[in-house]
Amino acid sequence: MPRLPQRKSFDIIRLALHGCTNRPFYHIVLTKNTRPRDAPPFEQLGTFDSMPNIHNEKLVSLDIERIKYHLANNVALSKPVEKLLGLGGLLPVFPMSYTIAKRNRKKMEAATNDTEEHLQEEDTEKSQ
Amino acid sequence: MASSVRAIVGLSFRSSCLSRINVPTVQSVRYRKPRWLPIAASKEFYVRKPTPIDPEEHEELESRYKHYRATxxxxxxxxxQELSKKTVTTKEKQELDEAAEFAWMEEEVKKWNQMLATSREQRQSEEERQEEERLQHVMQQKAEARLQRSLEAEKILQQNKASAVNFVTTENLEEEIEKMLDSRSDYNYAITKTGDILPGENPAVSEKRDQQTVKKANT
Structure with a gap:
């Protein structure tokens, strides 16, 4: 099997998937970028439950002190973690979050327009 | 397609081995290409369509990303900076702690030294006293020995002086020689078991011997 070129190695804060089947649950961990996703990390910095609970909440826990320390030490962040930290208020809101929100809004508007149109059509049909 | 067929055949073969009852086993077997195999024949000239990019969104995102990264x-x-400040304060604190610890250690060492010094002085004075005593004792003994020696020497001198009276000197040399010549003795005799001397042939001497034997017999 041919050898792959070596990747640049650095520390990163990212998500590690620790759920069961059909039940994702993430740990926010500090590891090397070259290590496997769910390998034992250097440090766990929080959790993220991506499934909304009965109150329609996605719960996140963060070790802010440690994350601040690692940010000061130039540790990289993965995009999902950046998004979470942006929503948490430690960092500015991630740009893609705005875009996705916009897209969702558009979709919703389109859906409502569709339904309204549909209803209007139905009304006109009934009236006729 | 061929691979999936192969997998299913294999499964059915295994199921027939494991159980006598021929239950149809339905299981999706997904074939994965190992990394070292070449591109599949069906995908040889496949080119992915690039994700459509909304120019308006793209512009907005670019500006936002710039701002975000700078922030x-x-x-x-x-x-x-905050971290460095914290570490600096901790360093100062550490220095202070170290200084305090050093002072405490110094004090402890001083105490210890003081204790040692007192005990040492005591010991040294005691040793000095003992040494002096010993020296005095030695001196006394030496003096005694000297006295003894001088006394003995005096005694020997006296003895010698006493014995020196009978010494032969140049003045009485002639006399002494005469005396010695006069007092010739004859040892040419025999002695019996009882100590009697049996005189020899020299008459002069034998007479004397006779006299001596008579004296001894009397006593």
Whole structure:
């Protein structure tokens, strides 16, 4: 099997998937970028439950002190973690979050327009 | 397609081995290409369609990303400064602690030294006293020995002086020689078991011997 070129190695804060089947649950961990996703990390910095609970909440826990320390030490962040930290208020809101929100809004508007149109059509049909 | 067929055949073969009852086993077997195999024949000339990019969105995102990255850099810088401040304060504290510890240690050492010094002085004075006593004793013994020796020497001198009266000197040399010549004795005799001397042939001497034997017999 041919050898792959070596990747640049650095520390990163990212998500590690620790759920069961059909039940994702993430740990926010500090590891090397070259290590496997769910390998034992250097440090766990929080959790993220991506499934909304009965109150329609996605719960996140963060070790802010440690994350601040690692940010000061130039540790990289993965995009999902950046998004979470942006929503948490430690960092500015991630740009893609705005875009996705916009897209969702558009979709919703389109859906409502569709339904309204549909209803209007139905009304006109009934009236006729 | 061929691979999936192969897998299913294999499964059915295994199921027939494991159980006598021929239950149809339905299981999706997904074939994965190992990394070292070449591109599949069906995908040889496949080119992915690029994700459509909304130019309006793209522009907005670019500007936002710029702003975001600059802000994050600033936050990181600020956090680093805060951290360095913290570490500096901790360093100062550490220095203070170290100084206090050093002072305490110095004091302890001083105490210890003081204790040692007192005990040492005591011991040394005691040793000095003992040494002096010993020296005195030695001197006394030596003096005694000297006295003894001088006394003995005096005694020997007296003895010698006493014995020197009978010494032969140049003045009485002639006399002494005469005396010695006069007092010739004849040892040419025999002695019996009882100590009697049996005189020899020299008459002069034998007479004397006779006289001596008579004297001894009398006593």
């Amino acid at each position: 994050v850099r600033g936050i990181r810088h600020y956090l680093r």
